[in-house]
Amino acid sequence: MLLTQLPEDVLYQVLLYLDAKDLGRLSQVSKSLRDFVNRDAVWKKLAKECLNTGITRNGTDIYPEIPLKERVRIAQNWFHGVCKRSLPLKWKTKLLPWLQLDVDVLYISQAAHIRGYHLDRDSKKLRRSPSEIYSGHQGDVCRFVLSDSHLISAGSDGNILVHSRRGDVSLRLSGHSQEVNCLDSKDGIIISGSRDRTARVWTFSSYSPRATIAMSDRVWSVALSPTLSSFVTGTACCENFFPLRIWDVERSSCLCHLGSDFRRGAGVLDILFESPFQLLTCGYDTFVRLWDLRLSPQRCVMEWEEPHDSTLYCIQTDGNNMIASGSSLYGVVRLWDKRQTKCLQVFQLSRDAVxxxxxxxxxxxxxxxxxxxxxxHSLDFRQNSTSS
Structure with a gap:
């Protein structure tokens, strides 16, 4: 019996045992096999084991419009560090920029403004002129987040601005006495943290905070749970040596603290929920940590150490196997495979003397x-070559 004569469900089970290279070779045998092999269902199991294919740990597909076969090919480049580097934007004054990516628009804060640049559909290059500009702060923008209808920004002027995505400011929230270092927002709830040693809970329906929580230290990072029932704060860890705490959104009461062995000054600079019960953190103590809220809060379940003892400013995740971290020195970006303890790839982006x-x-x-x-900086991993 020929392979193509097998029932489709049987053929599908057979192909689950093949790797990407074998599937590619099989697709060259005949048109009928190529058409079958190119189906997303054939590649889904393999894609879940690769880096940044858009298949999350719970099976959700983030990029359903891109064939899985192509995403698995690109995933090999993420793994091997094969990419093309470019500088889409440069500016003269040194800033503390922040980014958000919304499908085909990249938003970047520069001083008191936030600009949105469309990405070309095929080349993915930033168009020369911004398509959107958001302003209104009297100082630099420290952080901003996006929702379907709003862009919410926090500034060094102590204010939070809720912009309509049409471009006008629909709400100005004043309450912090110093710069607002961090914020997160989902479904009309805003969580903010400030140098004034408070975290505040806001809603779109009021100009005043619904709750103000006094802290012992400056608040460097916050993250709102996907369930909207709780949020996490990360502080400077100078006066209180429990920099990570979980709070109830409705009661504004502390539910627990995470970890028990932070040293003085081990402030938490970034927090990212991967799921309602798993979150990643990083900061001054040079570790990326994964916490599982279903287990003991005293210990993280996994950790990865920056090998050059540099502060970690930010993290991102593909929702499955990959973590990207950004460090404090020489623009170093590292890629980590959660299934390994050592760094997978490293990219030094800063070539300046400073x-x-x-x-x-x-x-x-x-x-x-x-x-x-x-x-x-932009790293394009769609390359066909074997060198970066």
Whole structure:
């Protein structure tokens, strides 16, 4: 019996045992096999084991419009560090930029403004002129987040601005007495943290905070749980040596703290929920840590150490096997495979005599974007060559 004469469900089970190279060879045998092999269902199991294919740990597909076969090919480049580097944007004044990526628009904060640049559909290059500009802060923008209808920004002027995605400011939230270092927002709830040693809970329906939580230290990072029932704060760890705490959104009460062995000054600079019960953190103590809230809060379940003892400013994840981290020295970006303890790939982006931290990272299926003090860096992993 020929392979093509097998029932489709049987053939599908057979192909599950093949790797990417074998599937590619099989697709060259005949048109009928090529058509079958090119189906996403054939590649899904393999894609879940690769890096940054868009298949999350729970099976959700983030990029359904891109064939899985192509994403698995690009995943090999992520694994081997094969990419083309470019500088889509440069500026003269050193800044602390922040990024957000919304499908085909990349948003970047530069001083008091946030600009949105469309990405070309095929080349993925930034168009020369911004298509959107958001303003209104009297100082630099420290952080901003996106929702379907709003862009919410936090500034060094102590204000939070809720912009309509049409471009106008629909709400100005004043309450912090110093710069707002961090914020997160989902479904009309805003969590903010400030140098004034408070975290605040806001809603779109009021100009005043729904709750104000006094802290012992400056608040460097916050993250709102996908369930909207709790949020996490990361502080400077100077006065209180429990920098990671989980709070109830409704009652604004502390549910627990994470970890028990932080040293003085081990502030937490970035927090990222991967799921309602798993989150990643990084900061001054040079570790990326994975916490599982279903287990004991005293210990993380996994950790990865920056080998050059550099502060980690930011992290991103593909929702499955890959973590990207940005460090404080020489624009170093590292890729980590969660299934390994050592760093998988390293990219030194800063070539200047004065080094720059990586302030923010964003991922798409094919690109990594990194914001440094004076430039936006792009790493394109769609290459066919075997050298970076």
């Amino acid at each position: 080094s720059s931290p990586v302030y923010c990272l964003r991922l798409s299926s094919s690109h990594l974007y990194a914001a440094l003090a004076s430039a936006l």
